[in-house]
Amino acid sequence: MSAQDSIMPTHSPAMAEPPQAEMTAAVEPALPLISIEVARSLFAYGPSSPYYASFAKGGEMSQCLPSINQSAPAVVRASRAEVAAAMAKHSRVLLQFSGGKDSLACLYLLRPYWDRLTVMWSSRGDPFPEVVELLAQIRPLVREVVEVSGNAKAHIEKGIYPVDLVPVPGTWLGRTLEPATAPFIFASRYDCCTENFWKPMAHATEAGGFDLVVRGQRDSEAKRAPFSSGAVDSGGRTYLLPLQHWSKQDVLAYLHAEGVELPRQYAYGLSSLDCLHCTAYLEENGGKRRYLRDFHPEAAIEYERRLRLIQGAQEREHRLMRIALGEIEPAEGEGMGD
Ligand code: SF4
Numbered sequence: 152m153s154a155q156d157s158i159m160p161t162h163s164p165a166m167a168e169p170p171q172a173e174m175t176a177a178v179e180p181a182l183p184l185i186s187i188e189v190a191r192s193l194f195a196y197g198p199s200s201p202y203y204a205s206f207a208k209g210g211e212m213s214q215c216l217p218s219i220n221q222s223a224p225a226v227v228r229a230s231r232a233e234v235a236a237a238m239a240k241h242s243r244v245l246l247q248f249s250g251g252k253d254s255l256a257c258l259y260l261l262r263p264y265w266d267r268l269t270v271m272w273s274s275r276g277d278p279f280p281e282v283v284e285l286l287a288q289i290r291p292l293v294r295e296v297v298e299v300s301g302n303a304k305a306h307i308e309k310g311i312y313p314v315d316l317v318p319v320p321g322t323w324l325g326r327t328l329e330p331a332t333a334p335f336i337f338a339s340r341y342d343c344c345t346e347n348f349w350k351p352m353a354h355a356t357e358a359g360g361f362d363l364v365v366r367g368q369r370d371s372e373a374k375r376a377p378f379s380s381g382a383v384d385s386g387g388r389t390y391l392l393p394l395q396h397w398s399k400q401d402v403l404a405y406l407h408a409e410g411v412e413l414p415r416q417y418a419y420g421l422s423s424l425d426c427l428h429c430t431a432y433l434e435e436n437g438g439k440r441r442y443l444r445d446f447h448p449e450a451a452i453e454y455e456r457r458l459r460l461i462q463g464a465q466e467r468e469h470r471l472m473r474i475a476l477g478e479i480e481p482a483e484g485e486g487m488g489d
Contacts, residue, residue, distance in 0.1 A: 223408075224401070224404070224405075226396060226397050226401050227260075227401075227405055229396075230260055230393040230394065230397070231260060233380070233391065233393055234260050234261060234264075234365075234391070234393050237363055237365075237389070237391045238261075238264050238267070238363075240363075241362045241363035241389065242267075242362060243269075243359070243360055243361040243362050243363065244261075244264065244267055244268055244269065244361065244362075244363045244365065245268075245269045245270075245271055245356060245359060245361040245363065245364045245365065246258060246261060246268055246269070246270050246271065246365045246366075247271050247272075247352065247356070247364060247365070247366050247367075248270045248271060248272045248286075248289075249272070249273075249367070249423035249425070250272070250282045250285055250286075250414065250423050250424060251367070251414075251422045251423030251424075252402050252403065252406060252413060252414075252417065252422070253367030253368070253369060253372075253394055253402055254366075254367040254423070255367075255406060255411060255414075256367060256394060256397075256402045256405050256406055257365055257366070257367040257393060257394065258270070258289070259405070259406070259409050259411065260393050261365065265292055265293045265294070266293075266294060267294055268293045268294050269293070269294055269295050269296075269297060269359065269361070270286070270289055270293050270295070270296045270297070271296075271297045271298075271299060271352070271355060271356065271359075272286055272296065272297070272298055272299070273298075273299045273300075273301060273348050273351065273352050274298050274299070274300055274301065275300070275301035275303040275304075275347045275348050275425065275426050276300050276301040276302050276303045276304045276305065276306075276347060276426075277301075277303040277304035277307065277426040277427050277428055277429070278424075278426070278427065279424040279427050279447075280447075281414070281415075281424065281446075282424050285414070286298070297355065297359070299351045299352050299355045300351065301346070301347030301348055301351050302346070302347055303343065303347040303348075303426045303428075303429070304426075304427075304428065306338075306343065306346070306347060307426075307428050307457075310334050310335040310336060311335070311336045311337075311338050311343075312335055312336070312337055312338065312430050312457050312460070312461060313337075313338050313339070313340045313342075313343035313344075313429055313430055313431040314337045314338070314339070314340065314430060314431055314461050314465075315340055315431050315432065315433055315434070316465055316468075317337050317338070317339050318337060318464040318465055318467065318468045320464070321333065321335070321336060321337035321464050322336060322337055322338070323336050323338075333460075335457075335460060337461070337464070340429075340431035340432060343429075343431070347426075348425075356388070357386055361388055362387065362388055362389065363388070363389050363391055364388050364389070364390050364391070365390075365391045365392075365393065366390065366391075366392055367392075367394050368392045368394065368395065369392075369394045369395060369396075369397050369398075369399075369402070370395055370396060371397070371398050371399065373434075378390060379392065379395060380392035380393070380395045415446075416438075416442055419438035419439070419441055419442040420437055420438040421435070421436065421438050421439060421442060422435060427447065427450050428450060428453060428454060428457070430454065430457045430458055430461060439454070440454060440455060440458075470485060471485060471486055474486040
């Protein structure tokens with residue numbers, strides 16, 4: 152599947168035949184006639200319809216739009232209104248984009264404003280090629296795409312592996328105080344993301360002079376920044392979270408209605424594709440090894456090798472915990488001092 156498949160509508164939007172009564176109510180007899188195709192497009196997409204702009208410029212047809220737009224689910228209508236209000240108040244608008252379903256939904260909510268939109272994406276220095284391709288497809292559609300880099304790949308090539316549960320003997324300080332021959336160091340995933348993702352992204356956002364930052368953050372997500380839509384940071388930037396009150400199902404239904412195919416990693420239980428060689432965030436990467444094997448076989452071999460190194464260190468800590476709890480007997484001096 153090409154990235155084009157991911158970003159551009161790939162099927163006719165699933166659209167139930169509008170009840171005759173609603174269609175009749177939406178197009179009053181006194182108004183000029185519009186074709187059924189145009190009516191359906193407006194009915195399904197509202198402001199995202201390619202016909203919307205010409206209708207919205209004024210004239211008799213614009214009177215049709217309020218009733219036609221009632222067809223969108225309430226969360227979508229509320230978010231479109233929130234986006235429209237924010238766009239009217241701000242001039243430098245940034246979408247922080249990951250390539251996952253939530254940021255894709257935001258991109259589509261912002262469709263009427265693509266000519267004003269900067270899309271910022273963090274490659275962290277170790278991107279999946281399909282995400283690079285996706286951004287290349289978005290680039291001509293919006294005002295600009297800005298790639299923020301990082302050193303995740305160099306980090307990992309130096310033998311610094313991000314992990315969820317850090318065995319401290321494997322940290323940089325642990326390696327210093329407990330000399331070992333292991334040619335790798337473990338780092339907390341949050342330290343790794345701070346260095347290679349969050350800080351570079353924050354600096355680029357600040358340097359870009361944006362006054363509105365849009366993110367695909369939802370309250371129903373397990374991991375999210377601790378603020379709400381409308382928050383203003385110390386630099387005076389307003390944060391717009393148009394999906395804040397959406398469920399995962401709302402996002403999937405919206406993308407389906409927009410005719411946007413989910414990126415292929417969703418079939419593997421993955422969400423956004425972050426760093427190709429990342430060995431952390433395992434709670435959401437159970438299908439990563441299988442995905443890598445199917446699409447990036449060389450990376451799959453290296454990914455598995457690193458996971459096994461991490462597993463060995465974590466199992467030692469797990470055994471020591473069981474000895475400390477008296478669940479197992481120590482073997483070969485484990486749990487005993489010098
Ligand atoms: S996604 Fe993984 S490898 Fe990439 S910056 Fe975050 S912790 Fe590091």
